Amino acid sequence: MATAIRDVGVWRQTRTLLLKNYLIKCRTKKSSVQEILFPLFFLFWLILVSMMHPNKKYEEVSDIELSPMDKFSLSNVILGYTPVTNITSSIMQRVSTDHLPKVIVTEEYANEKELVAASLSKSSNFVGVVFKDTMSYELRFFPEMIPVSSIYMNSREGCSKTCDAAQYWSLGFTVLQASID
Incomplete structure (x- = not known):
């Protein structure tokens, strides 16, 4: 077979x-x-x-020259930082004396829990800086002090000075970050 x-x-x-x-x-x-x-x-x-639903084509936005950083956009700010080491103390001393004089009061906190507790008891002009190591840090602002850029209420195509991204420049976030850097 x-x-x-x-x-x-x-x-x-x-x-x-x-x-x-x-x-x-x-x-x-x-x-x-x-x-x-x-x-x-x-x-x-x-x-x-x-x-x-075709893709929208937006026109090119020209580059603009940003104004110099306004150091007085951070007025009467209490700046707390942790951990307290020689490096962090020297950085924050330089920020408060050289870069932002008459604007910032610096306070040291032993750990992050104390920093959070102090930020809750102080007014809304408290800003915390948590140094992770010698090269990285986190800025802790109250939610009212920084713009909310993740909420899209309407189109942002006509946005200029009122954009949330531009408010980082005018509300002091960028000034503080540049001073620490």
Whole structure:
């Protein structure tokens, strides 16, 4: 019996397999139609949606010269920092005397918990600086002191001086960061 199958030939076996596959496809016509029409339907749907909502093209915004940093945008600020080391003390001393004189009062805190407790008891003009190591730090502002840039109420295409990103420049966040750096 095994020799009879070998004698049939490759062409006849291929033709038989193709016929068998065709008969199976005819029996499962619904799934065959779905295999062809669903990708076409989704392609049509994507084209239709992309035509209904085209990409907006905005004009190029010219570069502007920013004004010098206004050191007095940080008025009557209490600046607390932690941890207290020789390096952090020298950095904060330089910030309070050289960069921002008459503007900042610096206070030292032993750890971050004390800094958080002090920030809750002080007024809203308290700013905390947590040094992670000699090269990195975190600034801790009250939420009212910094702009909320993640809330999109309307289009920002006409935004200039009132943009949240520009408010970082005018509210003192950038001044303090540049002074510490």
